[in-house]
Amino acid sequence: MSQTFEPKILAFLCNWCAYAGADLAGVSRFQYPSTIRVIRTMCSGRVDPSHVVEGLKSGFDGVFVFG
């Protein structure tokens, strides 16, 4: 078991802003923890509460919606 707790995060990113921002973070080579998993949506408004619950149920420690 690892010494430090690194939460697993599920991220819903809007294609037009947050997802583009995540791409730009890559172009700029910003480093961040590798435990985040991204699902692209065409708008953060697409995200249903049930998606958040499903994320938590399937083992993620946190869910964030960026848009």
Add this chain to the structure above:
Amino acid sequence: MEGEAGNFTAKLKSEPRFIDPLRCTGCGDCAKVCPVTCVSEHNCGLDRRAATYIRYAQAVPLVFAIDPEICIGCGLCEKVCLAEAVKYDDQPRYNDLKIGSVILATGNEVFNPSDFDTYNYALLPNVITSMEFERILSASGPYRGHLMRPYDREEPKKVAWLQCVGSRDTHHCDNPYCSGVCCMYAIKEAVIAKEHSHSGMEAAIFFMDMRTHGKDFEAYYDKAKEEGVRFVRSRVHSVEPVGDGDLEITYADETGEIKQEIFNLVILSVGFQVGQEGMELAGKLGVDLNENRFVKTESFAPVATSREGIYVCGAFQGPKDIPQSVMEASAAASASSLLLNDVRWTEAKVKEKPTERNILGERPKVGVFVCQCGINIGGIVNIPEVREYAKTLPYVVYVEDNLYTCSQDTQVKMAQVIKEQGINRVVVAACTPRTHEPLFQETMSNAELNKYLFEMANIRNQDSWVHSGDPTQATEKAKDLVRMAISKVTLLEPLKESELGVTRKAMVVGGGVAGMVAAKDIADQGYPVYLVEKSSQLGGQAKKLFQTWRGESIPAYAEGLAKEIENHPNIKVYLNSELKHVDGFVGNFKSTIQNGGEPEPVEHGITIIATGGKEFQSEEYSYKKHPRIVTHQELDQRFNENDPSLRSINSAVFVQCVGSREPDRPYCSRVCCTHSVESALELKKINPESDVYVLYRDMRTYGERELIYQEARREGVIFIRYSLENKPQVEVVDGKVQVTVFDPILQRSIRMQPDLVTLATAILPNETDALSQFFKVPVNAEGFFIEAHAKLRPVDFSTDGVFLCGLAHYPKAIDESIAQARAAAARAATLLARDSIFFSGMVAFTRPIDCSSCGVCVSICPFNAPRFIETGRDAGKAEINPALCKGCGLCVASCRSGAIGLRGFDDSQIFAMIDSV
């Protein structure tokens, strides 16, 4: 360039890039190994870049070039470039272009304050330009967005902005004009810097007149004051170094008192100027420049240069901000397409539509292509491991990895493999779908597959590039991302892009200058126009005005235009008419025009809203209590009639901001300052002996209009500033008009008995409620229509097929109205020029059987795509118009009955992705 309008031959020289843009993948390995550096131009010299470089991270296309000025020819970049893109022997290319028209959009440069010894810019590292500060605040800038000053990288606690550096100045430089944008960007920089600060930074802006005349700008200015930005009305004398990198500003305040204050950082708000390159370009093309070295244009033809067939837009035409530049860009496109109307489509190639294999009933057969992207992904992520892993996943029938999946040869091979293997779903694990999805989708089409049976796993931008320190975890993440993509792709279905015919006719609402210009541009391109005007004649406000600030007669122009409109074979004018009903959507509107008798139904593909505005009239300043107290339009009417009584006016007073910039109506009406100065000059011309006073709050003669403000002062017009707290008094005493105002320079009240008082009253929008309802377009608190994007889409609405121009958008001068109207026409023409429009297949759909008719989707959709079915079995249930749906999914997430699905992003697909992690 030779030839004439419609038939130019231009010689074009393309400088060598030394890196083939078709092969370069933008990975940046060449820049990493490059041993030489120089200062980065993009970051204004605040940091360095390599000889192999890209101007900025957002560049399109994202491909590198070699700077021959500093390259030492070591050959390292050629060695590391796996794409074999480096070409040291690249040569300049010369092309002869046969063209019909030219649009100049070269912009201009910012003023270099090095010669200003008073500000010590060249000597002191903590005196910087506003452009340098923009880079400092940027997350991709030299300090990664951290607020620091260059000298010691300390966070400044106190920052000063000095306005009008290189603008409104004929002493240190030859730029008498106002640059028009610096006041607003200084406020923005101050507000953002305060947000970036960890220690409650103090901001002070030293200015002469605060020119926040744009839409919503005044509200931003008010908010900045509330947030503690200090505005110091002053003239700055000098900036001298004190202490360790700090700066002492010596300035004279409004009363003339000399004061000193110490700051940690001083930012010079530098303006625009046309540089050597711009002047040379104009010379080469034979285009005249004006006295300020901007391209010479006229108010009624704001994008036409002196040479026919050459058009101009943006800051090369005159100092201006982004929305105005964008409007002019579309206006120039409209002017250009009018000239080339006869040859429209003649150079266009029609793409053959490939046939599509029917995969109905087939079991998913997924092909996975993993990209190494040179060493960009392959150097971090263990590609063979990911490849072998993908082979173990359900429905996967084929996996391969490529050095560059996006390269042309791989694309050809990929199409072959898809066909040979009978693949019916494709996953590419590579960079980002935002840049590469269209490319791979085209390959799908070439392989006779529906392009929506595709998914990307972003294992570069969102994996290898951001976890380069941890290859094991990056590989694990890549596997997860590939698995998520596969689980989604197996559930994807072929989608149809619906096609809808376009009614190639336009509706223009409003017959003022903006409406007429838009109608004429569209009609000249050959499309029929219905022009609906509420009043009994065309012309709108323009008939009541006198002249532009350049002295061009406005009523004469409006009358000429109205005649052209009335006689135009493609325009049908409806006077005394209103829209009564509107149905339909982009390409297919059905409206009813009410003009007295029988309502007339018309069909049109697009709509332009140009309903205009009107002059505000209030009781304030004793208006209507004395015939000598008038509004601008009343004075203009007397100018137009050449009223002999004007000659006997010995003293005149103009009162600015009547009904504008007040709590009740917070916006600035933009044009009144210039209008008053122009009228003051006219009065001086009629009677040079007269005393003319302008009582103002900030003199907002923006851009080149500043020149007539300077002329007015030379002619002896006296400008007295007043504040909102201490407004002038205009009274009628013993039958005479009496004006009392506090003069801040004399520090005492002045009383005058003028022969004429002119009130510069606000501009109000006309009634907008009905149109706002008909077209589902929003209106702000002040009654002006809200465009789709304040900066980038200034004539569009978020409702497709509806456009905006003129005073209905915001108060503006006639040249700006004309530019916006032509822009609206250009935007409309992009739809009218087509027989039909295609809509994305990724749209929402309803299942009427589950719909509870609650109406949430109808009210929540920003694009008005859902509506209630009116007749038939499902009457009362919601349905979604795929032509209007943008696929955002707002309705899907809001539907409490689960009756709405979203093709390409359906619940089952999203759940599959979540569950597969």
